[in-house]
Amino acid sequence: DAGVTQSPTHLIKTRGQQVTLRCSPKSGHDTVSWYQQALGQGPQFIFQYYEEEERQRGNFPDRFSGHQFPNYSSELNVNALLLGDSALYLCASSPSLVRGDTQYFGPGTRLTVL
Amino acid sequence: DQQVKQNSPSLSVQEGRISILNCDYTNSMFDYFLWYKKYPAEGPTFLISISSIKDKNEDGRFTVFLNKSAKHLSLHIVPSQPGDSAVYFCAASEDSGNQFYFGTGTSLTVIP
Numbered sequence: 423d424a425g426v427t428q429s430p431t432h433l434i435k436t437r438g439q440q441v442t443l444r445c446s447p448k449s450g451h452d453t454v455s456w457y458q459q460a461l462g463q464g465p466q467f468i469f470q471y472y473e474e475e476e477r478q479r480g481n482f483p484d485r486f487s488g489h490q491f492p493n494y495s496s497e498l499n500v501n502a503l504l505l506g507d508s509a510l511y512l513c514a515s516s517p518s519l520v521r522g523d524t525q526y527f528g529p530g531t532r533l534t535v536l
Numbered sequence: 537d538q539q540v541k542q543n544s545p546s547l548s549v550q551e552g553r554i555s556i557l558n559c560d561y562t563n564s565m566f567d568y569f570l571w572y573k574k575y576p577a578e579g580p581t582f583l584i585s586i587s588s589i590k591d592k593n594e595d596g597r598f599t600v601f602l603n604k605s606a607k608h609l610s611l612h613i614v615p616s617q618p619g620d621s622a623v624y625f626c627a628a629s630e631d632s633g634n635q636f637y638f639g640t641g642t643s644l645t646v647i648p
Contacts, residue, residue: 455634462640463640464625464638464639464640464641465580465625467636467637477634526581526582527572527579528579529577
């Protein structure tokens, strides 16, 4: 079992560009959550997808959007990138509508905005 | 506004001794708490959890204590081992939602 995988590992973009990050959940998991972890901070909840719908959202602007596919994989899209969007983006999957002890995290995508 | 706080960015402990990591929260609606452990270049991994109906939960060398009146929880690791060296995050949620609020983390170093 490959666990939660994320791609790409690292990404460099410039201000104003758009970016798409990808996540494949652990086998048997149908719920995907996305987190942003800025340097020196803890992960911040962006949103959660279940049954291809956004079920819950944190305090992030509409520039952050997502999608879940029928195979439960997910994408995180960020438009009009700002310098402050530079962070580690973590994807977590779980087999149901999340209890923390069943949530598995991927290694993250490191996004740098110049 | 940081609803979950870990005021100690780092902690060093000798191997075999007790490690105590602390976490404070401000939202009285939080009723489920977790600790995650994170190694470099890896995602956080679940360590231990506690519901607000309990004040203690043990799992091997790891024990979490919850003091609801003080809005404080702590993680005790006994005995500490060099492999425990990692960043530890506490997180909290309200029962009605699936959104977890994380602290800023404490970097634990266990010295052999």
